[in-house]
Amino acid sequence: MALTAWRTFVTVCRLGSLSAAAVELGYTQSAVSRQIAGLERQFGVPLVRRHVRGVRPTAAGEVFRHHALITLNEADRAERAVRDVGDGALSRPLAVGATPSLAAGIVPAAIRRLLDSTELLRWRLLPGLSPQLHDRVSAGDLDVAVVTDAPPGLPNDPRVEQRHLGTDEMVVALPAGHPRAAHGPVRIQELADQTWVEDNDGSAALLRRHAARAGITARIDLTAADLLGKIALVATGHAIALIPGVLTSALRTDVTTVPLVAPPTRGIYAITPRRDPHPSAALLLDQLATAFSSARPAQAAHRPPRTC
Secondary structure, eight states: OOOHHHHHHHHHHHHTOHHHHHHHHTOOHHHHHHHHHHHHHHHTSOOEEEETTEEEEOHHHHHHHHHHHHHHHHHHHHHHHHHHHHTTOOSOOEEEEEOHHHHTTHHHHHHHHHHHHSSOOOEEEEEOOHHHHHHHHHTTSOSEEEEEOOTTOOOOOTTEEEEEEEEEEEEEEEETTOTTTTSOSBOGGGGTTSEEEESSHHHHHHHHHHHHHTTOOOEEEEEOSSHHHHHHHHHTTSOBEEEEGGGGGGOOTTEEEEEBSSOOEEEEEEEEESSSOOTTHHHHHHHHHHHHHHHTHHHHHTSOOOOO
16 A cells, blocks of 8 residues: 555644645655645545645544554554564564653653663654644554643543553743742742743643633743743743743753742653553553652752842
8 A cells, every 4th residue: 555645644734734744755845735636536525625824634634634644653663563573673662752841851761760670672752742642652653652631631542541640730940040039939920020931832721720810811922932942931031931840850050940839730641552552661651650759859959049
């Protein structure tokens, strides 16, 4: 089965743009258009709808996207498995996914403990946001993913098992030397005059809800492309940010944190596919629980010293 057009369609849906998909895949835009048109002729229904900002899948296209993603992931797994056997390696690599904040500390620490306690194990780490990682686990592309239940939350998916690792308290990241850095916990009302930066909808929703409960509006005037950019804007004094407490031990030295009174929280979960689990997945889950428990005291340890 030729899956080139299927892969092109999934990429177009993910990026929402024919031209962006063409750049990523190394095709011309006309070649991408021809592949999509060929699929539409094959199925006899429109798969994408064009609008001013790009394209989005139709109802039929969304159904096809879901099944195409599963098929493509299985094809990739089959290719890797054949290559592994060809190289004389009979065990498949452990594919681990994690959100950016968890990939910055807890997950690498857990994998380190796993490698120290087991025989040689090949592994790979793929960062992503929780909804994306969930889809990859349910499709069988990831053996373990460490995700959060921050908005929009985790779906109830019978194909996936969830293990609750714990609850993480969100903290406020401030540039070093910020006047409120040495005072905490602080109430969100004390930060009503501050400019905030966010990098994803889930974190922004947590901040808005927390501020609304206190009767104020958080001024999210800046948007960062990712977590690294968000921290950079804090470090250079452009804004402050709501960040996961588990990230504190991995912060750069020109950023500090202050706890909030009655802070917003998010649950941390390890998810695995019910079908064809990796032999080392259960061992990693135990190490993840240990790593999360060990990381929580670091939240308090990152507070700046009080000045006399």
